[in-house]
Amino acid sequence: MNIIKKKVLSIFESRVLKQGCVLEVRAWNPATFFEIDLHLPGVDMDKWTSVQHMKVKVSEYTYRDYTPALWDAETETCTLCIDSAHSGPGSDWVKGLKRGDTISYVGIGSTFHKPVADSKLLCLGDSSSIGHFLALKQLALGIGEVYGAISFDTESHAREFSEYFDTYLQPIKENKRDVSLVSWLNEQDLSNETIYIAGHIPTAMQLRTHLKLRNDFNGSIKLQGFWH
Incomplete structure (x- = not known):
């Protein structure tokens, strides 16, 4: 990545990045799947009416989308379920997470998946x-x-x-x-x-x-x- 692009991305990150705290990390056996409990201060989870995606910073200027699940709006907590069986920055990132770490993310947005009434x-x-x-x-x-x-x-x-x-x-x-x-x-x-x-x-x-x-x-x- 050239210097100009890095500078632009650095300015962008300084303006939009938000932080969350890792409350707990649970690895399945074998450790290629993880549950990450997060505290996300200021996120209004009551407004979620469709499945969300969260753009998380996993390495320098590198982001991956994960789905917040099992959320509790009152405590502003949720869980990310991350499959790390395939090599890459996201898998390396989740394998290194531990309780108390701070995670950075750009934001949380809606997907097109939402429940449909009167349908299986x-x-x-x-x-x-x-x-x-x-x-x-x-x-x-x-x-x-x-x-x-x-x-x-x-x-x-x-x-x-x-x-x-x-x-x-x-x-x-x-x-x-x-x-x-x-x-x-x-x-x-x-x-x-x-x-x-x-x-x-x-x-x-x-x-x-x-x-x-x-x-x-x-x-x-x-x-x-x-x-x-």
């Missing part, structure tokens, strides 16, 4: 979508029930998901010879569901194509890709 809310994604779907579940309280499937590369992570979170989201082990989420879908009777797809972009596109070929499905599809 079916979610499909990989482990990078956990926080996203937990946020949707929290928003859907009193509106509808979130259910679906999440695929995991690691069997122990699938077990931990079931133990830690009370949801109707079914953890399934990813089969490298097949797209397990497509196999799961083939066993489901569909009608007019609102289907939320999140996570690995090529898999998300494949799931959308598969759904559009289903003669029994006449609902809507909402896609949010995270990584390639």
Whole structure:
């Protein structure tokens, strides 16, 4: 990065960066998935009506988007669920976090995923979508029930998901010879569901194509890709 661009970014960061405090870090076994509890002073979580994304600074002039989930508006706290199985600045950052650290972020904004009333809310994604779907579940309280499937590369992570979170989201082990989420879908009777797809972009596109070929499905599809 050239000097001029660095200077512009430094000015931008000095004006817009906000800070939060790490309250707790929980690593799953193996330590390629983390839950990060944060205190975010001044954030009005009562205004959230759709799943949010938080642009977090993970290294010099480098940002990654994460989903605040399991929030408590009164205490201004939330949890980030971060899959670090793929190498990169975000994975390096989360592996180095500890209680008491300060995190910096540009802001928190809305995604297009929000609960739809009078519709079944079916979610499909990989482990990078956990926080996203937990946020949707929290928003859907009193509106509808979130259910679906999440695929995991690691069997122990699938077990931990079931133990830690009370949801109707079914953890399934990813089969490298097949797209397990497509196999799961083939066993489901569909009608007019609102289907939320999140996570690995090529898999998300494949799931959308598969759904559009289903003669029994006449609902809507909402896609949010995270990584390639």
